[in-house]
Amino acid sequence: MVFAQDGEIVSPGQPICVEEEFLPGENTKLHGDGVVASITYGRVRYDRRARKVKVEPLKPVEEVRVGDTVLAEVKEVQDKIAVVEIISVDGRPLKHPRTAFILPAPRMRGTMDEYVGVGDLVVAVVINIFAGVIGLTIWRQGLGAIYSLCDSCGGLLKRTQKGLVCTRCGKREKRKIVHYYGNMARLASMVG
Numbered sequence: 001m002v003f004a005q006d007g008e009i010v011s012p013g014q015p016i017c018v019e020e021e022f023l024p025g026e027n028t029k030l031h032g033d034g035v036v037a038s039i040t041y042g043r044v045r046y047d048r049r050a051r052k053v054k055v056e057p058l059k060p061v062e063e064v065r066v067g068d069t070v071l072a073e074v075k076e077v078q079d080k081i082a083v084v085e086i087i088s089v090d091g092r093p094l095k096h097p098r099t100a101f102i103l104p105a106p107r108m109r110g111t112m113d114e115y116v117g118v119g120d121l122v123v124a125v126v127i128n129i130f131a132g133v134i135g136l137t138i139w140r141q142g143l144g145a146i147y148s149l150c151d152s153c154g155g156l157l158k159r160t161q162k163g164l165v166c167t168r169c170g171k172r173e174k175r176k177i178v179h180y181y182g183n184m185a186r187l188a189s190m191v192g
C-alpha cells in the first residue's frame, strides 16, 4: 500500500507506504505497524529497483520577499489590520517564523474581523517590507482564509450553502475565503 505518490510533499510523521512495498530509506522511519513515515518536510522519492523510499528535505526559506505568496496563521485581529505569523513561503517552510500584518483594503468597509479571525490560516501576498515590517494583502482573487475557526468557541468553520458555519456551536461567521477553502490536502502541500 502506498499513501504518498512519487514527488509528493510530505510532513513529519506522515505515512508514505507500507514496508512490504518499499523499505525505509533516508529521512524515513519504520513504525511498529509496518508503516514507513517521513521524519521531515520533503519530497517522496521511490527507488523501484532498490525497493526503497526516501524523502528529500525541502530547503527552508530564509527570507521573505515582496511578491511572495505566503501561508500565515492569524494571531490577533484589530480594527483595520490583523497580526499574523508567516509559516511558509511558496509552499516551502520558513526557517524562522516571521510576524507580519494584513493591511486593510483600500477604502475598506467595516472591520478586519469580517474577513479573518484568530486561528485562521490565510493565503496572502507580501506587498511591502519597510524597516523589517512585512505588509500582506488578502484583497486579490485567490487569497484569503483556507481554514477558519469560530470566534466564539474555536470550532472549525465549515463551508455550507448559507456561508461558513461552526461545526461545534452552529454560529455563522464571515470570512474572505479561497475557493479551495477547507481542502486539507491543498493546505498540507502549502505547509511544505
Ligand SMILES: [Zn+2]
Residues within 6 Å of the ligand: 150, 151, 152, 153, 154, 155, 166, 167, 168, 169, 170, 171
Ligand atoms: Zn462555534
